[in-house]
Amino acid sequence: MPQRGRPRGFDVDEALERAMEVFWRQGYEGASMSDLTEAMGINKPSLYAAYGGKEELFRKVVARYAAQDMAYARDAFAQPTAYEVVATLLRENVLAVTRPDRPAGCLSIQGGTACATPNAPIAGFLAASRLAGERALADRLARAVDEGDLPADADPVALARFVMIVTEGHAIHAAAGVAREDLQQAAEIALAGFAAASGARVPEQATGTV
Amino acid sequence: MPQRGRPRGFDVDEALERAMEVFWRQGYEGASMSDLTEAMGINKPSLYAAYGGKEELFRKVVARYAAQDMAYARDAFAQPTAYEVVATLLRENVLAVTRPDRPAGCLSIQGGTACATPNAPIAGFLAASRLAGERALADRLARAVDEGDLPADADPVALARFVMIVTEGHAIHAAAGVAREDLQQAAEIALAGFAAASGARVPEQATGTV
DNA sequence: CAATTTTTGTACCGAGCGGTACTGATCCGA
DNA sequence: TCGGATCAGTACCGCTCGGTACAAAAATTG
Numbered sequence: 001m002p003q004r005g006r007p008r009g010f011d012v013d014e015a016l017e018r019a020m021e022v023f024w025r026q027g028y029e030g031a032s033m034s035d036l037t038e039a040m041g042i043n044k045p046s047l048y049a050a051y052g053g054k055e056e057l058f059r060k061v062v063a064r065y066a067a068q069d070m071a072y073a074r075d076a077f078a079q080p081t082a083y084e085v086v087a088t089l090l091r092e093n094v095l096a097v098t099r100p101d102r103p104a105g106c107l108s109i110q111g112g113t114a115c116a117t118p119n120a121p122i123a124g125f126l127a128a129s130r131l132a133g134e135r136a137l138a139d140r141l142a143r144a145v146d147e148g149d150l151p152a153d154a155d156p157v158a159l160a161r162f163v164m165i166v167t168e169g170h171a172i173h174a175a176a177g178v179a180r181e182d183l184q185q186a187a188e189i190a191l192a193g194f195a196a197a198s199g200a201r202v203p204e205q206a207t208g209t210v
Numbered sequence: 211m212p213q214r215g216r217p218r219g220f221d222v223d224e225a226l227e228r229a230m231e232v233f234w235r236q237g238y239e240g241a242s243m244s245d246l247t248e249a250m251g252i253n254k255p256s257l258y259a260a261y262g263g264k265e266e267l268f269r270k271v272v273a274r275y276a277a278q279d280m281a282y283a284r285d286a287f288a289q290p291t292a293y294e295v296v297a298t299l300l301r302e303n304v305l306a307v308t309r310p311d312r313p314a315g316c317l318s319i320q321g322g323t324a325c326a327t328p329n330a331p332i333a334g335f336l337a338a339s340r341l342a343g344e345r346a347l348a349d350r351l352a353r354a355v356d357e358g359d360l361p362a363d364a365d366p367v368a369l370a371r372f373v374m375i376v377t378e379g380h381a382i383h384a385a386a387g388v389a390r391e392d393l394q395q396a397a398e399i400a401l402a403g404f405a406a407a408s409g410a411r412v413p414e415q416a417t418g419t420v
Numbered sequence: 421c422a423a424t425t426t427t428t429g430t431a432c433c434g435a436g437c438g439g440t441a442c443t444g445a446t447c448c449g450a
Numbered sequence: 451t452c453g454g455a456t457c458a459g460t461a462c463c464g465c466t467c468g469g470t471a472c473a474a475a476a477a478t479t480g
Contacts (some may be wrong), residue, residue: 003426003477003478004424004477005424005426005477006427006477007425007476007477007478008427009427009476020405025324026324026327032326032467033467033468033469034339034466035327038215044470045469045470046427047338048468049426049427049428053468083366098383105323109323111324112324113234113382113385114236114315114386115237115325116239116241116242118237122214123385126239133385134402140470159399161393162396162400164379165383165393167378168378168383169376169379169382171382172319172340172375172378172382173371173374173375175333176338177337178371182368183375185368186375188407189369189407190375190471191402192406193403193406194403196400196402213447213456213457214447216445216448216456216457216458218456219446219458238452242436242437242438253459254438254440254459255441255457255460256459259438259457260457264438264439285431370480
């Protein structure tokens with residue numbers, strides 16, 4: 001039984017994409033239902049029927065964002081050495097927050113850093129998902145210690161935190177309109193700092209003064 | 211002529227302080243007039259008469275924040291060497307975003323990273339003021355180059371950007387509830403990265419593996 | 421061709437938004 | 451003691467918010 005009533009007049013996935021851009025640019029609270037429906041090209045009842053409401057729509061948007069705009073993180077984790085993991089993460093993050101075909105910055109931060117009291121769970125949800133990413137990186141770096149890729153006295157949790165902090169700073173900077181090349185410079189400094197602080201083996205080229 | 215009519219029944223400065231906490235915790239858009247007046251202990255017309263409206267109140271709050279909660283930046287700039295400037299900045303920033311008597315994070319970021327279209331100037335204003343701070347740091351580091359405190363080939367602009375990025379990342383992390391000591395670890399890693407990338411003279415103790 | 425099912429668009433809901441008119445209360449100087 | 455000036459508090463403004471009731475429209479099923 002493929003479909004039983006009137007068929008949907010819009011592509012659910014494509015409309016989700018449009019909603020993502022609105023939330024990304026305006027944040028959760030700053031995106032009104034009118035903004036969303038206009039960008040998605042549908043009416044309010046359709047939105048409610050298809051996604052369940054504003055908050056549910058936002059959570060679906062975040063899931064889509066994690067699956068598609070944060071895919072670089074999974075690639076980074078798959079790198080063979082801790083240095084390459086972090087290098088990939090930092091460099092790809094810069095590209096991700098400065099993509100010309102996307103709003104500047106990162107949905108997780110633009111979405112809602114601070115919220116009105118009734119929407120506080122939104123900010124908490126976003127913060128929790130960022131910290132989950134940090135934990136995943138810490139696990140990856142811990143594996144690097146196990147494998148002898150990082151010195152035994154390296155602190156994977158602290159190092160992962162540093163990397164994520166730089167990532168978040170990049171997102172804020174990008175949202176302020178700072179250019180990609182400028183952030184790339186900063187990412188290299190951070191990478192050098194990671195290498196120095198962790199004792200990670202650096203492939204070949206020297207750190208060099210900036 | 212000290213005062214000509216009925217005297218004000220509240221302390222303008224103290225009420226501004228209360229308003230700051232509300233904006234800091236809930237952001238510009240997330241802070242409603244009711245939230246503000248309740249926290250300030252005044253009525254809406256009083257707020258309007260004393261401050262001029264919500265946006266003007268917010269700008270006054272930001273000015274107060276810059277003068278009082280960002281005072282550590284001026285202290286940092288006054289340090290004799292680039293290393294100490296950055297060390298002070300990073301360490302004091304961690305303290306500032308994790309003060310137990312204040313909301314977590316930084317008003318400039320919590321205030322509004324993303325806003326609805328009519329409030330977009332707010333986000334722009336906050337971003338611009340952060341970038342102004344970055345420029346000031348770059349100037350200070352350029353002076354360090356002139357003074358021979360930093361190598362001639364050091365890039366003050368890039369280094370300042372890196373430091374501010376870490377600062378902003380700390381603010382995001384703090385707002386997510388991360389503890390002060392955890393951020394302090396990250397600040398030391400960043401400081402080591404700054405030293406390595408800039409070629410700054412480090413006072414005495416070694417960088418050390420984290 | 422109904423009958424049924426689902427989506428669509430309009431029009432509306434109560435609530436809260438930022439902002440303000442207006443009445444009383446409270447101070448000053450004359 | 452009174453007039454002018456300023457502030458406090460209530461009650462309200464138009465508007466937008468997120469969410470929904472309802473009927474017309476469009477598809478499948480018999």
